[in-house]
Amino acid sequence: MRSLFAIAICLWVAAAARDGIDDWVDATVLPALAMDVSTEVRDRNGDLLRVYTNAQGRWRLPVDQTEVDPTYLRMLIRFEDKRFADHSGVDFIAAMRAAGQAIWHREVVSGGSTLTMQVARLLEDGSTGRWQGKLRQTRVAWALERHLSKDEILTLYLNHAPFGGNIEGVRAASYAYFDRPPRRLTPAQSALLIAIPQSPEARRPDRAPDAATYARDAVLNRLLADGFLDAATYESATRLAVPATRHLLPAYAPHLADRALAANPIQTRHDLTLDRRLQIALEDLAASAVGGRSDGVQIAIMVADHQSGHILASVGSAAYNANTRGGFIDLTQAVRSPGSTLKPMIYGLGFDQGLIHPETLIADRPTDFDGYKPQNFDGLFRGELRVRTALQHSLNIPAVAVTQELGPHHLIAGLRRAGTAPQVPGGAPGLAVALGGVGLTLHDLVALYGAIGNGGVAIDLRSHEAPTAGFVPQVVMNRAAAWQIGHVLEEAPRPRGVQATGIAFKTGTSYGHRDAWAIGFDGQHVVGVWMGRPDGTPVPGAFGGDLAAPVMFDAFGRIALQPTPLGPPPHETLLLSTAQLPQHLQFFGTRNAAIAHAPQIAFPPNGAVLDATFSTVKVQDGRAPYIWLVNGQPVARTHRNQVDIAALGFGFSSLTVIDADGQSDQAQIEIR
Structure with missing residues (x-):
């Protein structure tokens, strides 16, 4: 009993x-389970673009188990807490083993803390040395097991584990030490990330590579002895050196990321439409474009999909730092003079309103527009030529003449329909807007050319997936006019050394060589490049065609191996020669061909077939001096009515003579 x-x-x-x-x-x-995480910016595929420290200045990137290499997770549990799935927070078998080893060796040989107990310590930032701390960890560990699932506890560990300095969590550590997301860890990297949290400061590979290597190999040894790793994997992993430096966490598209954060500072994850691969490629391109220059020239690049309106890359400057080039300034948003980049819009509106056609003849001669007397960039005049040629060679007088017919206010209204925000000096636009007398940003010009590439319909140019609230796409010009602009610009002369085809583009240079532009589009993408000084001071000798255009074509090459075709003309497009056009479209304005004493090419006559010895050209009538052009390029200027020109190559050539009054004559010849 x-x-x-x-x-x-x-x-x-x-x-x-x-x-x-x-x-x-x-x-x-x-303890509080909510995490104060870093704010991160991701691209269209979920890849990390930029990350900001949390309120405590720590790098803690939120992560769940699906974003971590499964082998790392299995290695972690096998090494740290092999009975993690079975115990209720405390592993009494491991605790008794640790106590027995400590008594036998008279020192701590192994720990008995479970992953749950480690999470309890990390959440409270508690100590492990005193028995009171262990007791508190045990109590919290049991409580955690009653309130959370095993997966939730493991996820807390993945986010809170310390990795030295201000790095917390396996995702931040993976980027800091290996410059890669944790889903791509190797066994050697996994072993190092298992070892560091046991003594994070003493085992930081960037400061103590020997200690880090020893600790990593100890993890690999244990896993080999347990049969988790095979010999080949073990040998391969132990031969690898640990990283001796700490990588900077990703900081791509910094200017656009800053804007996203400023727009919604409470949000901790911002998903942008950018493509990380393309963004990195264009940041490299921007750095190389200005890297060898000593004149303070800066650069900005934008790429967008004009079918969706998504911005795919945005480079605000060549380097995001406090340098003499104003690296912190987002120059995609800087208001600048667009130079000649508005000419496609001018002619497109002219096509849309039936004022002109690509084959319409238009005069390029000295003209006084009520006191405004623009000049061409080279000071020359080409006489009468087709509108397509005037646009391809960016002649000023024809563009101003069409603007006068349209009305400057209609040009500004068209720009606004395209989604741009033109800033007009004095508020009232004059004819100077045709040649860049208006303020626009690179963002604006990408939107404008995107609308032309999109069949004349404005695009919702944005860096976020959701459509912009209140955006209503407006028709900027009819689709036939948009196609004609693309077709004309696709055939524009390329910069020296550029062979790219299938891209419609236009360059521009603002007054005083302050801004160099190149904007182009194919059947899907639009690319804009600006180059100049951030403070707006002149850059002597800077031209859009020489400076910005090669960069733009290089950017297209980094988007895809081949451009997307522009597509066929809409069925309503008028595809006719000058002579076949309706009478009112054959000539723009008052034609001066009937003016007495207009110059005429006396030799060679139009349609002549000549041999290679031909070199002398003659003109009759007109007023000296005379300018001679071969295939649109000036070759001679003389007061005499006869001049020798350089030998022409075999095949067809176009001769043009222009007199002092801007009157001209042409002859087509063939050299055999």
């Missing part, structure tokens, strides 16, 4: 102790 009584007493005491422990655990006040 006494023995039975004793057993009963023991059972009662055990039950009471159990109930007391249960009550003790249930009364546990858990």
Whole structure:
């Protein structure tokens, strides 16, 4: 009877102790489980573009198990807490083993903390040395196991584990030490990330590579002994050196990321439409474009999909730093003079309103527009020529003449329909807007050319997936006019050394060589490049065709191996020669061909077939001096009516003579 009584007493005491422990655990006040994470910016595929430290200045990138290499997770549990799936927060077998080893060796050989206990310590930032700390960890660990699933506990560890300095969590550590996301870890990298949190400052590979290597190899040794790793994997992993430096966390598209953060500072994840691969490629391109220059020239590049309106890359400057080039300034947003880049819009509106056609003849001669006397960039005049040629060679007088017919206000209204925000000096636009007398940003010009590439319909140019609230696409010009502009610009002369085809583009240079532009589009993408000084001072000798255009073509090459075709003309497009056009479209304005004494090419006559010895050209009538052009390029200027020109190559050539009044004559010849 006494023995039975004793057993009963023991059972009662055990039950009471159990109930007391249960009550003790249930009364546990858990630490806050919400994480103060870094704000991150991701691209269209979810890849990291930029990350900001959290409020405590720590790099803590939120991560879940699906974003981590599965082998790392299995290695972590096998090494740190092999009975993690079975215990209730405390592994008594591991604890007794650790105690026995400590007694036998008279020092701590292995720990008995479970992953749950480590999470408890990390959440409270507690110590592990004193028994009070261990007791608190045990209590919190039991409480965590009652409130959370095993997956939730493991996820807390992945986000809170310390990795030296201000790096917390396996995702931040993976980027900091290996410059890669944790889903791409190797066994050697996984072993290092398992070892560092046990003594994060002493095992930082960037400061203590020997200690880090020793700790990593100890993890690999244990996993080999446990049969988790095979010999080949072990040998390969131990031969690899640990990283000796700490990488900067990704900071791509910094200007656009800053804008996204400023627009919504509370949000901790911003998903942009950018393509990380393309963004990196264009940041490299921007750096190389200005890297060898000593004149303070800066650059900005934008790429967008004009079918969706998504911005795919945005480079605000060549380097995001406090340099003499104003690296912190987002120059995609800087208001500048667009130079000649508005000419496609001018002619497109002219096509749309039936004023002109690409084959319409238009005069390029000295003209006084009520006191405004623009000049061509080279100071020359080409006489009468087709509108397509005037646009391809960016002649000023024809563009101003069409603007006068349209009305400058209609040009500004068209720009606004395209989604741009033109800033007009004085508020009232004059004819100077045709040649860049208006303020626009690179963002504006990409939107404008995107609308032309999109069949004349404005695009919702944006860096976020959701359509912009309140955006209503407006028709900028009809689709036939848009196609004609693309077709004309696709055949524009390329810069020297550029062979790219299939891209419609236009360059521009603002007054005083302050801004060099190149904007182009194919059947899907639009690319804009600006180059100049951030403070707007002149850059002597800077031209859009020489400076910005090669960069633009290089950018297209980094988008895809081949451009997307522009597509066939809409069925309503008028595809006719000058002579076949309706009478009112054959000539723009008052034709001066009937003016007496207009110059005429006396030799060679139009349609002549000549041999290679031909070199002398003659003109009659007209007023000297005369300018001679071969295939649109000036070759001679003389007061005489006869001049020798350089030998022409075999094949067809076009001769043009222009007199002092801007009147001209042409002859087509063939050299055999």
